[in-house]
Amino acid sequence: MLQTMILALSLSSDAFAASLAKGARYPNMSVARTTGIALGFGALEALAPLIGFLLGRQFAGAIEDFDHWIAFGILGFLGSRMFWLSFQADDDAPALDANPTVMAIVATALGTSVDATAVGVTLALFTDNIPLTLTAIGGVTFLMALVGLRLGGVIGERFGKWAEMLGGLGLVAIGTNILITHLAG
DSSP states (O other), rough: OOHHHHHHHHHHHHHHHHHHHHHHOOTTTHHHHHHHHHHHHHHEEEEEEHHHHHHHHTGGGGGGHHHHHHHHHHHHHHHHHHHTTTTTTTTTTTOSSSOOOOHHHHHHHHHHHHHHHHHHHHHHHSSOOOOHHHHHHHHHHHHHHHHHHHHHHHHHHHGGGHHHHHHHHHHHHHHHHHHHHHOOO
């Protein structure tokens, strides 16, 4: 369960960072609007690993002898990438206008959940409770995005990068744990 929560927090960190920045840019969005945006983030963040999981499950039997190395490689790469991106400028991030359309929400949420698809491939390798994992990912992402949007105007864009950095470190830690557990067992 701890691994599931770390995974959910790690995957939701980029949604939190994007929401925090956009909340800072548009601090007067209504509660209904921010809730809708957060629901979009949560739904897509939960759907992305499901797609990856279904792909990973197709190939799990053929790769079981070295699956722990694949999980370590994917999570290590994605975590390192998130960590590295936390130091980059936010100029290319998708923007939400004051009243974002459904397509703007989907585009932004897709942009923050691309990594979750790749992480979903590894779910087939280390968990058998996919509904709980996907629910945790979607729920935590919803809450993180909602908090980010609401607090964005107060906290500002400055702290969103810290969340992304910690999320990257969390993914690296999960990958390392999978590798060590498998090699020790």
